[in-house]
Amino acid sequence: MNEPRAASTSPTNGGGGLSRRKFFKLAGMAAAGGAAGLLVPRNLPAAGGRRLSAAIDDSFWKRVQKEFIIDPEVVYMNIGTTGAMPQQVLERYHEYNTLAATHPRTFESELGATFGLEAQRATLADQFGCNMDEICLSRNTTDGLDAIVYGLEFARGDEILITHHEHIGALSPLNVIQDRYGVQITPVEIPVLNAKNGRQFIKAFKKNISKRTKAILFSHITYKTGTRLPAKALCEMARENGLISIVDGAHCPGMIALDFHDMGCDFYAGPGHKWQCGPGCTGILYLRNHGGNLPRFWTQNSSTYTFAVQTCGNERGAFDIAYSLQYRGQLNIPAQLAMMDACNMWEEIGRENIEAYVCGLSSYLKRSLKKRFGGQGILFSPDVPELNSGLTSFNPFDDITDGGKIKEMVHHLDEAGYQVRYTNFLVGLNDPTDTYALRISTHLFHDKTHVDGLVTALYDTYTRMAG
Ligand SMILES: Cc1ncc(COP(=O)(O)O)c(C=O)c1O
Numbered sequence: 107m108n109e110p111r112a113a114s115t116s117p118t119n120g121g122g123g124l125s126r127r128k129f130f131k132l133a134g135m136a137a138a139g140g141a142a143g144l145l146v147p148r149n150l151p152a153a154g155g156r157r158l159s160a161a162i163d164d165s166f167w168k169r170v171q172k173e174f175i176i177d178p179e180v181v182y183m184n185i186g187t188t189g190a191m192p193q194q195v196l197e198r199y200h201e202y203n204t205l206a207a208t209h210p211r212t213f214e215s216e217l218g219a220t221f222g223l224e225a226q227r228a229t230l231a232d233q234f235g236c237n238m239d240e241i242c243l244s245r246n247t248t249d250g251l252d253a254i255v256y257g258l259e260f261a262r263g264d265e266i267l268i269t270h271h272e273h274i275g276a277l278s279p280l281n282v283i284q285d286r287y288g289v290q291i292t293p294v295e296i297p298v299l300n301a302k303n304g305r306q307f308i309k310a311f312k313k314n315i316s317k318r319t320k321a322i323l324f325s326h327i328t329y330k331t332g333t334r335l336p337a338k339a340l341c342e343m344a345r346e347n348g349l350i351s352i353v354d355g356a357h358c359p360g361m362i363a364l365d366f367h368d369m370g371c372d373f374y375a376g377p378g379h380k381w382q383c384g385p386g387c388t389g390i391l392y393l394r395n396h397g398g399n400l401p402r403f404w405t406q407n408s409s410t411y412t413f414a415v416q417t418c419g420n421e422r423g424a425f426d427i428a429y430s431l432q433y434r435g436q437l438n439i440p441a442q443l444a445m446m447d448a449c450n451m452w453e454e455i456g457r458e459n460i461e462a463y464v465c466g467l468s469s470y471l472k473r474s475l476k477k478r479f480g481g482q483g484i485l486f487s488p489d490v491p492e493l494n495s496g497l498t499s500f501n502p503f504d505d506i507t508d509g510g511k512i513k514e515m516v517h518h519l520d521e522a523g524y525q526v527r528y529t530n531f532l533v534g535l536n537d538p539t540d541t542y543a544l545r546i547s548t549h550l551f552h553d554k555t556h557v558d559g560l561v562t563a564l565y566d567t568y569t570r571m572a573g
Contacts, residue, residue: 162459167553170455174383174551181524181556185547186329186357186497189383191448198447199385202440221439223432226446233453235365236392239426243378243442244389245434247356248275250375252407253391253431254352255279258321259402262288265318267311267349269296269335270535271328276354280323290318295535296328296335301488304336308343321350326374327357330531331486332468332497332545334362341370350401357381359390360448361464361496361549363457366392372401381464381496381549382452384445387438393427405430460550464496467548467557471498474561479568486543499529499543502568512542515567519544522563 173192176182182190191199224238231238244250255276260266260283268280270293283289294314297306311322322344327334337353344351353374358364360382366374371394378388394400400422405411410433418424452460472489475498483502488494503511512528519526526547530540544564548557 162456167463167550171551171553173451176551179523181552181560183524183526183546183548183552183556183560185381185549186332186545187380187527188386189360189380189549190551191383191385191444192451195383195385195444195448195451199440199444202443206440217439221437222443226442227428227432229446230390230449233449233457234359234390234392235367235369236394237396239428240366240395241390241392242428242432243445244375244391244431245387246379246389247354247375247377248278249407250389250391251276251352251354252279253405254373254375254393255283255323256406257403258350259404260287260289260320263290263318264320265290265292265316266321266323267292267294267314267319268323269294269325269328271296271298271330271333271531272323272325273329273354273356275356276323276325292319293535296333298331298333298486298531298533299484301333301493302490304339304492307335308339311340312343315347315349319347319349321352323352323354325354325356327355327361327495327497329356329497329545330529331499331543332357332495333486333488334493334495336492337371338369341372344372345370345399348399355390357495357497360384360452360460362461366394378445378448382445382448383550384448385438385441388441388445391428391431393431395423395427403427407431407434409433409435455550464549465491465494467552467554468496468498469494470554471546471548471557471561474557475500475564478561478565483568484543486541496548498546498548500546500564501541501543502564503572506541506543507539509540509542511571512544515544515564515571518567518571519560519563522567524560524563526560 173194174190175193175196176190227238227242230241230243234241244253256279266280266289268276268291280291284291292314294310296310322340324335324340326337341351351371351373353371355364355374355376357380359376359378360380371392373394374392376390378384378390379386393403403422404420405415405427408431410430414430415425469489472485472487475485479502483500484506486499486501487497501512505511509530516526516528527545528542529545530542533541546560
């Protein structure tokens with residue numbers, strides 16, 4: 107196992123040379139997004155952000171891979187659950203924590219009353235294609251979805267359409283408003299075994315819209331099969347039908363490039379700790395605050411409602427909705443600053459470049475599985491560019507409802523040094539039993555050799571178990 111490179115300060119050395127002055131520079135850079143240099147200057151001649159594409163080749167990705175300290179003895183392929191911080195982000199996180207411990211007053215007084223949160227939102231707005239008053243950091247996807255679902259106004263009999271592959275993080279707040287207010291939650295059956303294009307998903311939703319439908323909620327990429335839904339077209343369909351669009355983006359920030367204005371969604375909740383590889387308890391929350399038909403919203407779990415929203419009579423568009431959700435009492439500022447460092451690092455690599463790398467590797471995995479298993483088993487993740495993602499779900503066995511076999515396989519793969527997880531889901535909405543699949547995540551710290559190794563281990567395990 108690789109030893110992590112020594113962090114530049116130690117918590118026991120009273121700041122270890124990390125003076126208040128240097129701290130201000132660090133914290134200011136992270137907050138404002140000016141921390142360029144996390145990756146590029148050490149490795150490449152001057153280049154930045156999306157301009158890097160010309161310099162992208164295998165050696166570049168090798169350098170990116172080296173930024174991660176993840177245990178090389180284990181091939182970690184469960185980013186869908188949580189990611190891993192790159193070394194430099196971890197070092198910064200440590201430095202921020204050290205400063206918070208050695209100069210607690212500094213955090214409060216010298217970072218400013220707003221802890222640099224405005225600068226963070228300006229940076230995020232720039233990176234995710236929206237305005238500053240529409241984006242803030244949350245604690246994770248679940249936290250963002252809670253803020254959205256509980257913030258919206260629904261009445262008894264209103265209906266929200268969801269896919270039949272949503273995560274409990276979205277289902278839980280939906281079930282609360284179902285039980286509390288009598289809102290009907292209607293699952294729409296989306297294509298699973300026969301997903302070929304985005305139009306199928308639009309059709310599935312469209313035919314379920316009724317007079318009572320008020321909103322749609324869908325995963326941009328489902329956690330069950332890794333299928334990418336046509337978010338822009340679904341949001342357009344919602345708009346045309348006067349519906350609110352809510353997107354669960356748990357598997358998107360840090361994996362695919364996002365432009366919220368281009369997507370046209372009303373609300374989008376994502377994590378910072380999964381594909382974006384920020385610290386735990388960080389997330390990204392988008393709330394449209396411009397254009398027509400802004401839905402009435404009651405800011406929840408916030409310490410600013412009283413003076414930021416109530417003073418405007420809670421009139422949508424009249425207040426900064428992201429600001430209204432930015433403060434939830436005392437925050438984990440070091441984690442937020444480190445999250446911004448991770449975001450800035452991703453910008454340096456180029457978010458389109460990352461998407462191409464991650465989805466390219468995932469497509470390679472899908473093709474390799476098909477080749478190695480010669481048609482045996484079922485690949486639940488479509489290898490179609492518009493539906494592809496960094497998640498791959500596969501079951502090699504004849505009986506795809508046998509959960510015991512898939513769980514055993516996860517265990518054997520773990521013993522062989524490959525960490526993946528399983529998911530279970532209904533293929534058809536009215537199926538009597540769940541189907542099971544292995545779910546494999548491929549990210550920046552992987553390359554084709556990892557994928558080849560996994561496919562071999564998977565095939566060996568399969569032949570042993572089948573024989
Ligand atoms: C689709 C989906 N939504 C929500 C969540 C919850 O994510 P978080 O841990 O960021 O709250 C997950 C977690 O894996 C997920 O897959």
